[in-house]
Amino acid sequence: MRGTFVVLAAAVLVVVPVGATPVSAAPEELPNLSATFAGNGPVAVAANGVKPLINLYNTGPVTATDLVLTFDLAGLSRDITVTSGDATCTRTGLLLRCPFGEEFQAYGVSEARPIRITSRKGARPGPAGRLGLSFTAAEADADPGDNSTAVAITIGARGPDVTAIVPPVGSAAAPAAPGEQLFPITLKNNGDVEAITTMLVIRMPEGVALWDPGFGCDSRLGTDGNQFDRRPVRCAYEAYIPPGGEWEVDELAGSWPRLRAMVGTNAAGPAELRGRVDVQITGGDPRPADNRVPFSVWTQPNTLDLAVAVPPLRRGAGHTAELTWTVTNHGPSDATGPIVDVVAPAGTRLRPAYGCATPDGGRTMTCRSDDWFPPTASGRGTVTRTVLLEVGNGPVTGGSVTVRNAGPSAESDPSDNTAPIVAPAG
Numbered sequence: 001m002r003g004t005f006v007v008l009a010a011a012v013l014v015v016v017p018v019g020a021t022p023v024s025a026a027p028e029e030l031p032n033l034s035a036t037f038a039g040n041g042p043v044a045v046a047a048n049g050v051k052p053l054i055n056l057y058n059t060g061p062v063t064a065t066d067l068v069l070t071f072d073l074a075g076l077s078r079d080i081t082v083t084s085g086d087a088t089c090t091r092t093g094l095l096l097r098c099p100f101g102e103e104f105q106a107y108g109v110s111e112a113r114p115i116r117i118t119s120r121k122g123a124r125p126g127p128a129g130r131l132g133l134s135f136t137a138a139e140a141d142a143d144p145g146d147n148s149t150a151v152a153i154t155i156g157a158r159g160p161d162v163t164a165i166v167p168p169v170g171s172a173a174a175p176a177a178p179g180e181q182l183f184p185i186t187l188k189n190n191g192d193v194e195a196i197t198t199m200l201v202i203r204m205p206e207g208v209a210l211w212d213p214g215f216g217c218d219s220r221l222g223t224d225g226n227q228f229d230r231r232p233v234r235c236a237y238e239a240y241i242p243p244g245g246e247w248e249v250d251e252l253a254g255s256w257p258r259l260r261a262m263v264g265t266n267a268a269g270p271a272e273l274r275g276r277v278d279v280q281i282t283g284g285d286p287r288p289a290d291n292r293v294p295f296s297v298w299t300q301p302n303t304l305d306l307a308v309a310v311p312p313l314r315r316g317a318g319h320t321a322e323l324t325w326t327v328t329n330h331g332p333s334d335a336t337g338p339i340v341d342v343v344a345p346a347g348t349r350l351r352p353a354y355g356c357a358t359p360d361g362g363r364t365m366t367c368r369s370d371d372w373f374p375p376t377a378s379g380r381g382t383v384t385r386t387v388l389l390e391v392g393n394g395p396v397t398g399g400s401v402t403v404r405n406a407g408p409s410a411e412s413d414p415s416d417n418t419a420p421i422v423a424p425a426g
Contacts, residue, residue, distance in 0.1 A: 029060070029061050029062045030060055030062065030139060030140055030141060030142040031058050031060035031062055031063065031064035031104070031106070031137055031139055031141060031142065032058060032059045032060035032141060032142040032143050032146075033056075033057070033058055033060075033064060033067075033104070033135045033136065033137060033141055033146075033147055034056075034057045034059070034135065034143075034146040034147065034149075035054055035055065035056050035057070035069070035133055035134075035135035035147070035148075035149055036054070036055045036149055037052055037053070037054055037055075037133070037149065037151040038052065038053035038054070038055055038111075039242070040151070041151035041152045041153075042127075042151065042152035042153060042154045043117065043131070043151055043152070043153050043154070043194075044154050044155070044156040044192055044193045044194070044243060045080065045117045045118060045119045045128070045153060045154070045155060045156065045193060046118075046119055046155070046156045046159035046160065046191075046193040046283075046286075047118060047119055047120070047121040047122075047123075047159070047283065048118070048159060048160060048193075048196075048281070048282055048283020048284060048285075048286075049116045049117060049118035049196075049282060049283055050116070050117055050118075050193060050194040050196065051113040051115065051116050051117075051194075051196060051240065052113065052115070052117065052151070052194075053111055053112075053113055053240065054069070054111060054112050054113070054114075054133070055109075055110075055111050056100070056104070056109070056110045056111060056112060056135060057108070057109055057110075058104045058105065058106060058107065058108045059107060060106060060107075060141075060142050061106050061107070062106050062139075063103050063104065063105050063106055064103070064104040064137035064138075064139055065102060065103050065104075065137055065138045065139065066099075066102060066137060066138040067099070067100040067101050067102075067103075067104050067135070067136070067137050068097055068098070068099055068100060068135075068136055068137075069097070069098045069099075069100050069112065069114060069133065069134070069135055070095055070096070070097050070098075070133070070134045070135075070136065071095070071096040071097075071098070071115060071131060071132065071133055072094065072095060072131070072132030072133070072134070072150075073094040073095070073096060073131065073132075074094040074132070075129045075130040075131065075132060075150070076128065076129040076130070076131060076153060077127075077128035077129045077153070078120075079119050079120040079123035079124075079128055079155065080117060080118070080119055080120075080128050080129065080153055080155075081117070081118050081119075081120070082096060082115050082116070082117050082131070083115065083116050083118075084096065084098055084114050084115050084116065085116065086098055086114055089114065089115075096115065098114040098115070100112060100114075100135075104137070113240070117131070117153065118283075119155045123155050124155065125154075125155045125156060125157040126154060126155060127152065127153075127154055128153045128154055128155050129152075129153055130150045130151065130152050130153065131150060131151050131153055132148065132149075132150045133148065133149050133150065133151070134147055134148045135147050135148075156191065156192040156193035156243075157192060158191050158192045158193070158286070158287075159191050159192070159193050159285075159286045160189055160191040160193050160194065160195035160196075160241075160281060160285060160286070161189065161190040161191035161195070161285060161286065161287045161290070162187060162188065162189050162190075162191070162195045162197065162241065162279050162281050162285055162290075162291060163187075163188055163190065163279070163290040163291065163293060164185055164186070164187055164188075164200075164277045164279050164291075164293040165185070165186040165187075165188060165246075165293075166183075166184075166185055166186075166277050166293055166294075166295035167184060167295070168295060168296040168297070168298060169181045169182075169183060169208075169261045169263070169295070169296070169297040169298065170297065170298035170299070171298050172272070172298055174298075175269065175270060175298040175299050175300045176261070176263050176297060176298055176299060176300070177263065177300060178263050178264060178265045178267065178300070179262070179263060180211065180260050180261075180262055181260060181261045181262070181263055181297075182257055182260065182261075183210070183257060183259040183260050183261040184248070184249070184257035184259075185200070185248075185249040185257065185259065185277060186246055186247065186248050186249070187239060187241055187246065187247045187248075187249065187279060188241070188245070188246045188247075189241040189242065189243060189244065189245055189246075189247075190244070190290075191243055191286075191287075192243045193243060194240060194241065194242055194243065195240075195241045195281050195282075195285075196238065196239070196240055196241075196281060196282040196283075197237055197238060197239045197241070197247075197279060197280065197281050197282075198236070198237070198238060198280050198281060198282055199234060199235065199236055199237065199279075199280040200234075200235040200237050200249070200277060200278070200279060200280075201232050201233070201234050201235075201277070201278040201280070202217075202232065202233045202235065202259075202275070202276075202277050202278075203232045203233075203275050203276045203277075203278075204233070204261065204275045204297075205273035205274055205275045205297055206267075206268070206273065206334055206372045206374075207263070207264045207266050207267030207268055207273065207299070207333075207334050208261055208262065208263050208264065208267060208273060208275070208297050209261075209262040209264065210233050210259060210260075210261065210262070211259065211260035211261070211262045212233075212235070212258075212259060212260075217233050217234060217235040217236075218233070218234055235259075237249065261297060263297065263299065265302075265332050266302075266331060266332055266333055266334050266374060266375055266377070266378070267297075267299045267300075267302065267333070267334065268299065268302060268333050268334045268335070268336050268407045268408050268409045269299030269300050269301050269302045269333070269408055269409060270298075270299060270300060270301045270302075270408055271298075271299050271336075271407070271408040272296050272297075272298055273296065273297045273298075273299060274294055274295070274296060274297075275294070275295050275296075275297065276292060276293065276294050276295070277292075277293050277295060278291060278292050278293075279291045279292075279293075301408075301409075301410065302332065302333035302408075302409040302410075303332070303333055303409055303410050303411070303412040304329055304330070304331055304332065304333040304334070304335055304375065304405060304409045304410075304411065304412065305329070305330040305331065305411070305412045305413045305416070306327060306328070306329055306330075306335060306338060306403045306404070306405055306411060306416075306417060307327070307328045307330060307403070307413075307416035307417070308325055308326070308327050308328075308340070308401050308402065308403040308416070308417065308418065308419045309325065309326045309328070309419055310323070310324070310325045310326075310401050310419040310420065310421055310422070311324055311422075312422040312423070312424050313345075313389065313396070313421065313422065313423055313424045314424060315424055319390060319391050319392070320351075320388050320389060320390055320391060321348070321388070321389045321391050321396075321424065322386050322387075322388060322389075323342070323350075323386065323387050323388070323389050323401075323421065324384065324385070324386040325340065325342075325384070325385060325401045325419070326382055326383070326384045327340065327373075327382065327383050327384075327385075327403045328376065328381060328382045329373050329374065329375045329376065329381045329382075330375060330376060330381070331374075331375025331376060331377055331381070332375055332377065333375065333407075333409035334372055334373060334374050334375065334407070334409070335372075335373035335374075335375075335405045335406075335407055335409070336372060336373070336405070336406050336407025336408070336409075337368065337369045337370045337371055337372070337373060337406045337407065338369055338373055338383070338403050338404070338405060338406070339366065339367070339368050339369070339403070339404050339405070339406050340366070340367045340385070340401060340402070340403050341364070341365075341366050341401070341402045341403075341404070342364060342365040342366075342367070342387070342399075342400075342401050342402075343363075343364055343398075343399050343400050343401075343421075344362060344363055344364065344365070344389060344399055344421075345389070345396045345397055345398050345399030345421050345423065346394075346395070346396070346397045346398050346399070347391065347392045347394040347395055347396045347397065348389040348390060348391050348392070348396055348399070349361065349362035349363070349389065349390045350362040350363070350364070350365045350387060350388075350389055350390075351387065351388040351389070351390060353365070353367070353387045353388075355367055355368065355369065356368075356387065362390070365387065367385065367387075368406070369383075371383075395423075396423040396424075397423065398420075398421070399420065399421035400418055400419065400420050400421060401418070401419050401421065402417055402418040402419075403417050403418075404417065
């Protein structure tokens with residue numbers, strides 16, 4: 001009996017006593033997905049379209065897989081259109097489904113802009129319904145109540161209105177030295193609808209280059225590494241600017257500003273050189289006048305050395321002679337358009353020529369050029385011009401050609417600014 005009792009007692013130890021609470025199994029761990037529209041709405045739209053930002057969360061302890069964002073269009077006004085540039089999105093009736101990814105890690109945070117919302121052109125401003133959104137995965141959800149949300153849609157009265165704020169590089173009191181200078185650009189949306197920028201077109205002044213340390217700009221005139229020579233430079237740049245908001249053009253890593261102005265040793269000065277920034281936005285700006293913003297680069301004093309050479313006159317047809325001169329800019333500064341003054345030799349008269357004034361019947365001539373004239377270090381730096389002289393029967397004597405600079409840089413060697421006109425032999 002004693003042995004039997006022991007066996008029964010051991011068996012009793014593994015049996016749950018009558019009236020005791022059973023021990024439940026550990027609950028299954030599940031992802032917990034939720035989604036919200038940034039700012040919680042309403043989302044203002046216009047005919048050019050907006051791409052609302054959606055914040056996504058998985059606050060559960062496990063990874064979610066095969067995620068889908070489903071947009072419910074049933075509550076929207078007929079003036080509203082919802083599309084997606086993602087080819088993986090599919091529409092069935094009033095539901096638009098967009099895959100979000102194969103996995104969403106536990107306690108993960110992400111964001112997406114998979115859709116574009118536009119209003120019919122000419123639609124009346126005001127409320128335009130609600131857009132529904134569900135965020136689901138292949139797994140069950142720990143709290144399915146927050147998988148869905150909705151946001152009010154309104155049609156803006158003004159639409160986007162983008163301008164750029166570009167402070168001057170240097171100042172009159174403290175001009176910019178040659179070399180690298182910060183070139184900050186801030187974009188501002190004065191409209192009542194989100195603006196989506198697509199491109200910045202930057203036209204630097206002569207003597208100043210744009211340096212892009214990884215922006216992705218390109219120029220028709222070529223580039224040396226990431227430093228662009230003259231205008232225009234096109235920089236693809238997508239930014240989402242909320243109504244009344246500002247956006248600094250910075251690096252992807254967050255440093256600001258991203259771009260640099262490279263002031264050359266050839267920059268004319270002292271001067272206020274003018275450039276321009278054009279901002280382009282998706283669908284166009286209803287008020288494009290302020291998309292084009294001028295800016296200034298203030299430069300330090302510089303010098304140049306203009307020289308003129310005149311070969312002997314060459315006989316032309318009839319009683320004419322050809323007067324040719326060559327102007328050279330030895331730099332280092334650019335010239336802002338050389339001016340050439342000609343005094344005709346005795347016994348001759350200058351014929352009218354394009355871009356030149358002959359105020360006294362051809363005795364003298366002044367030829368002006370608005371062209372920017374770089375130094376020889378640029379690979380250019382010379383310009384040649386020929387005009388005609390009427391020659392009489394008497395001797396041809398005297399006469400001269402003088403060059404002077406119209407710009408701010410000072411002449412360093414005036415001794416070679418004037419050359420005599422030499423009559424042809426015989």
